[in-house]
Amino acid sequence: MRNSRLWRVLALLMAFSLVAAACGDDDGDTADGSDTTEATDETTEGEELEPEFDTSTLKIGTVLPETGTLAFLGPPMVNGVEMAIRDINEAGGVLEGDVTLVAGDGGTDPDVANATVDRLIGSENVNAIIGAAASGITRQIVDKVTGAGVLQCSASNTAADLRNAGNDGFYFRTAPSDDLQGPTLAEYVIDDGHANVAVLVRADEYGVGFADYVTQALEDGGATVVYNEQYDPNATNFDAEVQAIAAESPDAIVLISFEEGVQIIQGMIEAGIGPADVPLYIADGLATGDLGELIDPANPGVAEGIKGTLPSAAPESGAAFFPDAFAEFAPGVDAIYSSQAYDCAILIALAAHQAGSSDPAEIRDNMAPVSSEGTKCTTFAECKQLIDDGEDIDYDGASGPIEFDESDPGVGAYDLVEYDADGTQQVVEQVVAE
Numbered sequence: 001m002r003n004s005r006l007w008r009v010l011a012l013l014m015a016f017s018l019v020a021a022a023c024g025d026d027d028g029d030t031a032d033g034s035d036t037t038e039a040t041d042e043t044t045e046g047e048e049l050e051p052e053f054d055t056s057t058l059k060i061g062t063v064l065p066e067t068g069t070l071a072f073l074g075p076p077m078v079n080g081v082e083m084a085i086r087d088i089n090e091a092g093g094v095l096e097g098d099v100t101l102v103a104g105d106g107g108t109d110p111d112v113a114n115a116t117v118d119r120l121i122g123s124e125n126v127n128a129i130i131g132a133a134a135s136g137i138t139r140q141i142v143d144k145v146t147g148a149g150v151l152q153c154s155a156s157n158t159a160a161d162l163r164n165a166g167n168d169g170f171y172f173r174t175a176p177s178d179d180l181q182g183p184t185l186a187e188y189v190i191d192d193g194h195a196n197v198a199v200l201v202r203a204d205e206y207g208v209g210f211a212d213y214v215t216q217a218l219e220d221g222g223a224t225v226v227y228n229e230q231y232d233p234n235a236t237n238f239d240a241e242v243q244a245i246a247a248e249s250p251d252a253i254v255l256i257s258f259e260e261g262v263q264i265i266q267g268m269i270e271a272g273i274g275p276a277d278v279p280l281y282i283a284d285g286l287a288t289g290d291l292g293e294l295i296d297p298a299n300p301g302v303a304e305g306i307k308g309t310l311p312s313a314a315p316e317s318g319a320a321f322f323p324d325a326f327a328e329f330a331p332g333v334d335a336i337y338s339s340q341a342y343d344c345a346i347l348i349a350l351a352a353h354q355a356g357s358s359d360p361a362e363i364r365d366n367m368a369p370v371s372s373e374g375t376k377c378t379t380f381a382e383c384k385q386l387i388d389d390g391e392d393i394d395y396d397g398a399s400g401p402i403e404f405d406e407s408d409p410g411v412g413a414y415d416l417v418e419y420d421a422d423g424t425q426q427v428v429e430q431v432v433a434e
Helices: 005-021 071-090 110-121 135-147 178-191 205-220 239-247 261-270 291-295 320-329 340-357 360-367 380-388
Strands: 059-063 100-102 130-133 153-156 172-173 196-202 224-231 253-254 280-282 307-311 375-377 391-396 413-421 425-434
Touching: 005 100, 059 110, 071 100, 071 130, 071 340, 071 380, 110 135, 110 261, 130 135, 130 178, 130 340, 130 413, 135 153, 135 172, 135 205, 153 340, 153 360, 178 205, 178 280, 178 307, 178 413, 178 425, 196 205, 196 340, 205 224, 205 253, 224 239, 224 320, 239 261, 261 280, 261 291, 320 340, 340 380, 340 391, 375 380, 375 413, 380 391
Parallel strands: 059 100, 059 130, 130 153, 153 172, 196 224, 196 253, 253 280, 280 307, 375 391
Antiparallel strands: 307 413, 413 425
């Protein structure tokens, strides 16, 4: 947990420096989208892992980004899961015992994530895994996890093509897909009156997929996409991309990136197309509350005017108790994806309680039933009591109604955000996309 504003800035800058110096990106993709990660024996033979489940207790593991280009998402999601485990155990736990949490780093790196999965499935014998954060990392581990018969729930995978990923229905996510977020961001741009838009995205599952949806929605809305290119997230210099955008004289720029986007924005400012000159729009992969400090620690207000979208951590349709409860549990921690991580853990526990077993297959079979077509409830304790009373339940979580459509939530609640003169992220509006 971050103890001071200065420490947050230093820690994030150190993480960015390490990432910029790394020789491989977070999901093994090059700028042209080809996969350069060499699969290990464990990765290719993941489905042969045979964990020995203890179905009388529930053990949940995490593969969340403690390091890497999405490390800023780690504290919100880790604390969201930890808060859920606390609430579950304070309500008597599952199967007459406490739920056990086993933490692991996803690293925004396939090697780190695979090593964590090997430990969680191998020696730890977890029944379910929460993570990974990045869609590209889930692509690297999902067959191993679900092939071993372990349930996986991601709080932040948004790549549209991950719908029903993995094997035999063991993969779920509480974050809405980018086929909802892309059009939402495009509508934000169009509603602001922009008609000639440049789109620059990182060359991975997240960026390329997002670009497809946002560019189509921009064009459907009457805008012209004057530039639409991918960049290599491993690059140490983005001057060529910045200059190419400047040459097109757009009236708005959409940047879909992780923390390397900080360097791109710095280059835009130097080239005279920074947010003070050309309106800039971003999405959840970059929308950290510390963005202004990362761009210029001496002048966080340099982020003023940057706008973007991200799945809402406190949607109007979500459980009313959660925002204040999370702020008390994790003071000073950003809320992004905290509610989605919380809901992954609560849903897994409710499914196990309803099944009367922590067998992953039985948890899988009860994930949708506990979140739809029953008596509505918003806390684990309330839902658990209803199950004990013989009622069907409909868990409406911290991130809103889940209503699984196979692996995905059926609707997405998004915050439209803007950075103010102090570089502080403000929620301008909340919208729901279906």
